[in-house]
């Protein structure tokens with residue numbers, strides 16, 4: 001018998017301590033009703049990273065992104081204020097800015113040529129004389145809440161009272177401030193498409209290094225697996241490992257240094273991976289029930305020509321680790337569809353981050369469902 005979405009959500013028990021906890025049910029990864037609900041709740045109410053601050057430093061610079069199915073535009077106005085908009089024309093709903101980043105003097109819709117200023121006001125409407133009761137001032141692009149933290153631009157689709165700082169929390173903000181991320185410079189972006197639900201990728205990230213010795217032999221050789229730590233914040237998890245150089249696999253050892261590796265996950269879908277002088281971020285974008293785009297940005301402290309080869313070698317090590325994860329995520333997604341699996345247990349030593357993720361998800365989905373049903 002088909003169970004209702006309410007039953008599906010309620011079949012997870014968020015009160016169980018880690019020792020007794022189960023994962024969220026397999027159904028949450030394969031039921032299209034869940035991804036719709038996630039769009040309306042998790043991805044609507046959370047602050048979402050949509051691009052980098054370095055992309056929108058100057059007036060006219062913009063970035064576009066798809067968030068929860070919504071086309072989003074963030075642009076710096078002539079007044080230097082950064083604003084976010086739904087990237088949707090007020091005429092007949094075409095996407096106004098179609099490039100993923102760039103610089104413009106004004107924003108022209110490709111469909112019938114309506115133009116908007118960099119501040120989102122409607123300016124030009126060709127062949128539109130004689131239209132009665134048309135209030136141009138009320139037909140600007142619709143704004144969306146936007147804020148910048150460290151190297152990143154965030155938006156939130158639903159306006160409520162939770163600021164980006166509130167969402168991230170003082171504890172996380174202070175930890176990241178101490179890393180002096182402004183000293184790192186972006187050099188490259190890579191996109192990966194995975195054949196799995198977005199939560200499979202996040203679970204894989206949050207398993208406290210559990211899979212590392214089995215799946216990532218190169219990475220394993222530079223991490224001290226037994227010393228791996230997992231620390232949950234309110235809406236983030238920090239996994240950390242000492243970096244070891246003795247006996248490291250050559251390719252990985254050559255590009256991963258410093259004392260510790262820090263792996264931050266910020267609910268629901270943003271990760272910051274930090275080694276001394278090296279950082280990459282992962283933005284996990286659901287593109288369907290079993291399709292996920294992961295956007296990687298790579299940063300280095302030194303981006304001079306002399307170390308170019310070294311930086312590329314570092315990115316390639318990241319790419320190899322990623323391709324190892326791509327295969328296992330596909331395998332898990334298949335397994336989640338099997339009649340032979342409903343949910344699993346969690347390692348107390350390793351999987352506290354996953355437990356936090358599942359409880360936060362449950363909280364958002366349940367609250368969303370309750371408010372829709374009331």
Ligand code: FES
Nearest residue numbers: 089091092109112
């Ligand atoms: S839809 Fe944009 S001008 Fe018509």
Ligand SMILES: [Fe+2]
Nearest residue numbers: 204211216325
């Ligand atoms: Fe992995």
